[in-house]
Amino acid sequence: xxxxxxxxxxxxxVVLGGGDGTLSxxxxxxxxxxxxxxxxxxxxxxxxxxxxxxPADLDAAVETIRAxxxxxxxxxxxxxxxxxxxxxxxxxxxxxxxxEELRHxxxxxxxxxxxxxxxxxxxxxxxxxxxxxxxxxxxxLTTPFVFVGNNRYEMNLLTLGTRSSLQRGELSVYVPRNGSxxxxxxxxxxALLGRLDQERDFHSTAVPSIEIRTRRRSLRVSxxxxxxQMTSPIRFLIRPxxxxxxxxxxxxxxxx
Numbered sequence: 001x002x003x004x005x006x007x008x009x010x011x012x013x014v015v016l017g018g019g020d021g022t023l024s025x026x027x028x029x030x031x032x033x034x035x036x037x038x039x040x041x042x043x044x045x046x047x048x049x050x051x052x053x054x055p056a057d058l059d060a061a062v063e064t065i066r067a068x069x070x071x072x073x074x075x076x077x078x079x080x081x082x083x084x085x086x087x088x089x090x091x092x093x094x095x096x097x098x099x100e101e102l103r104h105x106x107x108x109x110x111x112x113x114x115x116x117x118x119x120x121x122x123x124x125x126x127x128x129x130x131x132x133x134x135x136x137x138x139x140x141l142t143t144p145f146v147f148v149g150n151n152r153y154e155m156n157l158l159t160l161g162t163r164s165s166l167q168r169g170e171l172s173v174y175v176p177r178n179g180s181x182x183x184x185x186x187x188x189x190x191a192l193l194g195r196l197d198q199e200r201d202f203h204s205t206a207v208p209s210i211e212i213r214t215r216r217r218s219l220r221v222s223x224x225x226x227x228x229q230m231t232s233p234i235r236f237l238i239r240p241x242x243x244x245x246x247x248x249x250x251x252x253x254x255x256x
Contacts, residue, residue: 038064081228086148087147087224088221127179146175209238212232
């Protein structure tokens with residue numbers, strides 16, 4: 001409610017301080033609007049800020065806002081919900097949900113709870129049967145996860161999990177080719193060594209929209225680290241250059 005009031009005010013810009021979940025929630029109120037978003041990266045990982053080149057240092061981030069360079073970036077949407085970085089179904093949202101349950105019961109730290117939750121989920125190893133268009137045809141797969149990114153994610157050691165552009169107007173969709181426990185362990189090992197190969201390790205596609213169908217009526221879906229329950233089918237789409245952001249790589253300037 002505070003953010004909606006800010007967007008509707010006579011302020012020139014709206015500044016949000018927080019992590020990716022906070023920024024994703026904020027973007028929901030700002031997508032399609034004229035006001036640019038200023039970002040103070042105060043979260044744990046700050047993927048969105050990093051991919052935009054916004055400094056992690058708070059004073060430098062404030063300087064980026066003050067400079068007033070505007071960049072129009074893509075956002076993605078799943079069943080009507082906005083996300084800035086990525087969304088997934090399968091193992092990750094289940095592990096996140098179990099992490100939060102552990103933290104509620106024990107009051108422990110986030111990373112330790114995530115490690116315990118991930119180990120438990122990996123032990124059970126729930127699989128999904130999904131049908132989706134992939135590599136030019138409709139395919140049915142049994143898989144531990146489907147990953148959907150807002151634009152293309154890099155897969156080498158120096159840039160693992162980063163994006164070189166947020167303006168390609170596409171979703172990047174990844175499903176592991178080997179969906180077994182051993183296959184997932186090999187995938188994690190290759191990632192640590194910087195030896196992931198898109199062609200060898202993943203079914204992948206880059207598309208403006210995609211529909212993922214399952215036999216289940218609803219699924220847990222993660223959006224920028226948050227988890228929600230959504231009704232199947234799960235529909236993703238890209239919204240090209242729908243969000244104005246103050247970033248070092250921008251070319252235009254907000255008038256004072």
